[in-house]
Amino acid sequence: MSPVRFWDLLTEAERAELVGSGHSRRFHRGERVFSEAEDDGSTAVIASGKCRVVAHGEDGVGTYLALRGEGDIIGEMAAIRGGPRSATVTVVSPLVMAHVFAKATFHRLLAARPALTAHLLVVMIERLREADQCQADLAVASTELRFNRLLLRLARAEGVHTRDGVEIAGVTQLDLAGWCGISRESVGRHVRRLQSNGVLAAGRSRGRLVVRDLEALRHGTLLTPS
16 A cells, blocks of 8 residues: 555545545445446545456456555556556455545536645656566566565465465456466476465465465565576
């Protein structure tokens, strides 16, 4: 999740106006808040819960962009620039509550309160910095390092602590391959390697990984790229 959250930048008056201008919606795990290619232009601020943001290329391969949570704004790019959305936002927590704003309402708010535009700019600059850093990491990393870093990112952002370890749900090997730019065969090899080292729990079920040793995984992200 972004370290700079839109809601945290707002004054109490700005928060009150936002809540009064939008409508509250509830989304359940697996439900899409926004989908790529749709053109409604609405925007939302997450009040509680977590959402995964993934973009797909023309070949259908997905790229993991971010996890957004409480206080984060989503859908703002489509609202500002117009046209189809460039990413899909899916709920990964049991429930997400969000304040949703129609495109015209959001534009009216930005025009009436210039400070909101300034807050939005701060968030967008931080997100560009995040994206640039992720791209730089992928450019110089071996497949092993890419996989370790993605897994650590997912564990920290989406992981649920259980008695078996940190569980990452709703992720397939095909997802992992696309998100870190490696083959599905490489993903399988890296999963087996981490299982043999005790970092991942053995006997992985479809769409579920359990990180047993988060510190060892973190150490694996510090390996010298090859």
